[in-house]
Amino acid sequence: MLNSLWNTFRGTRVGRSIFRVGLPHSNLERAQVAISSFFLHFQPAKVNRRSLKFRTTLGLGLISLYLFLILVATGVLLMFYYVPATDYAYQNMKDLEFVVTAGQVLRNMHRWAAHLMVLFVGLHMCRAFYTAAYKPPREFNWVVGVVLFLMTLGLSFTGYLLPWDQLAYWAITVGTSIAGYAPLIGQKLKFLFLGGHVVGESALIRFYVLHVIVLPLAAVMLIAVHLWRVRKDGGLARPDEVRTLQEDMPQVPVTKTYGLMELARGSTSAVGIKPEDEVFTWPNVVFREVLLFMATIAVVLVLAIFWNAPLEQIANPVHPPNPAKAPWYFLGLQELVAYSAFWGGVVVPGVLVTALIALPYIDRQRRGVGVWFSGERKVALTIFTVCLTIAVVLTVIGTAFRGPNWSFQLPWKPVHVEEGSH
Numbered sequence: 001m002l003n004s005l006w007n008t009f010r011g012t013r014v015g016r017s018i019f020r021v022g023l024p025h026s027n028l029e030r031a032q033v034a035i036s037s038f039f040l041h042f043q044p045a046k047v048n049r050r051s052l053k054f055r056t057t058l059g060l061g062l063i064s065l066y067l068f069l070i071l072v073a074t075g076v077l078l079m080f081y082y083v084p085a086t087d088y089a090y091q092n093m094k095d096l097e098f099v100v101t102a103g104q105v106l107r108n109m110h111r112w113a114a115h116l117m118v119l120f121v122g123l124h125m126c127r128a129f130y131t132a133a134y135k136p137p138r139e140f141n142w143v144v145g146v147v148l149f150l151m152t153l154g155l156s157f158t159g160y161l162l163p164w165d166q167l168a169y170w171a172i173t174v175g176t177s178i179a180g181y182a183p184l185i186g187q188k189l190k191f192l193f194l195g196g197h198v199v200g201e202s203a204l205i206r207f208y209v210l211h212v213i214v215l216p217l218a219a220v221m222l223i224a225v226h227l228w229r230v231r232k233d234g235g236l237a238r239p240d241e242v243r244t245l246q247e248d249m250p251q252v253p254v255t256k257t258y259g260l261m262e263l264a265r266g267s268t269s270a271v272g273i274k275p276e277d278e279v280f281t282w283p284n285v286v287f288r289e290v291l292l293f294m295a296t297i298a299v300v301l302v303l304a305i306f307w308n309a310p311l312e313q314i315a316n317p318v319h320p321p322n323p324a325k326a327p328w329y330f331l332g333l334q335e336l337v338a339y340s341a342f343w344g345g346v347v348v349p350g351v352l353v354t355a356l357i358a359l360p361y362i363d364r365q366r367r368g369v370g371v372w373f374s375g376e377r378k379v380a381l382t383i384f385t386v387c388l389t390i391a392v393v394l395t396v397i398g399t400a401f402r403g404p405n406w407s408f409q410l411p412w413k414p415v416h417v418e419e420g421s422h
């Protein structure tokens with residue numbers, strides 16, 4: 001039934017103008033369908049069998065991408081109901097809850113997808129590190145990734161303020177005060193973002209513009225570059241690529257572009273890759289991608305149905321909660337800032353970001369590429385794991401073990417949040 005509908009549509013003038021190639025039946029058509037489609041040609045017509053294995057990537061990059069798409073879709077819908085003004089923003093949240101059909105689920109989906117995206121982009125970065133995927137020729141794509149990670153944090157942080165409740169207001173107040181600790185430019189930067197010295201009307205409109213226009217557009221462009229580079233850097237990192245590229249065929253660039261006929265014959269052996277190691281993107285990769293997309297939507301939907309996004313009292317600039325906490329992904333930083341504003345708020349994050357960007361240019365040995373936790377990279381693995389563990393421990397302490405006046409508190413003891421005592 002579906003097949004005949006599709007065939008009828010494809011046979012029409014309109015159908016042929018949109019879909020240049022029909023459902024493929026031969027290898028030539030399988031190659032054509034990937035090459036001639038805007039969305040599919042981000043991937044090569046053929047991929048190495050290894051990239052299909054779940055353990056190669058754990059699907060983390062794709063899940064990050066799908067979460068971003070879910071965020072764009074739900075975000076556009078939310079924009080219909082949201083006015084970025086302090087007089088309306090909070091009421092809009094209430095309307096979503098009580099007036100708009102499925103408004104609460106929509107808001108919940110956006111919220112959970114945002115939290116999950118921060119988490120999954122972070123996990124994807126760890127997977128790229130632990131499989132040494134940042135080594136040549138993928139150094140630049142790693143750097144693009146680091147910028148994407150920072151952008152993901154920026155997207156989530158700017159969105160945090162929009163509900164204009166106590167949680168939003170004070171999380172952003174705390175978060176932006178951390179930025180203010182940077183020497184010389186800190187206060188100026190803070191003023192630029194807030195449009196004043198405190199979070200208010202000007203901050204709300206600035207955050208809104210950053211959240212719905214500037215950062216999403218920049219992220220779309222950068223994600224496109226990122227995915228394009230995955231393809232042009234020779235697909236996903238593989239242990240045997242070192243042998244293929246360096247020893248077998250040192251003169252062949254990584255980014256050999258296969259001819260259509262070459263692909264149709266199933267021959268890519270020109271770069272030392274055995275034809276039986278490769279499969280067509282259509283349907284092998286596309287099928288898995290669609291499946292993972294549906295699974296991601298399903299998980300976000302289930303979370304959204306069962307757990308509501310928080311909404312506290314309307315923002316009150318004279319009644320800070322005690323403790324006032326930044327969003328969870330900055331709580332490790334807030335914990336450090338509690339010890340030393342300068343070291344915790346400026347030096348440590350500055351050094352970490354610089355080290356992440358510089359990593360592929362420092363650690364250039366091609367050892368362990370495409371191998372999880374390769375024993376040949378003991379030093380790099382140890383340093384990264386220690387930093388990661390500290391970051392996680394600090395975040396957990398900041399999230400669960402800090403009470404009023406940032407005093408140490410056990411999470412299983414009754415929580416006592418003081419209002420207005422600052």
Ligand code: HEM
Pocket residue numbers: 057059060061062063064065068121122124125128131133134138141142143144145146147148149152223226227230235236237
């Ligand atoms: C919006 C955020 C991001 C999206 C949507 C994204 C998406 C992807 C996708 C779909 C892939 C293909 C393979 C896979 O699924 O793992 C990939 C590969 C890659 N990503 Fe990302 N990524 C993001 C952020 C990052 C970050 C933060 C880093 C590291 C700092 C990074 C570094 C890499 C590297 C090095 C590869 C190549 C992996 C390989 O060859 O095995 N990406 N990315």
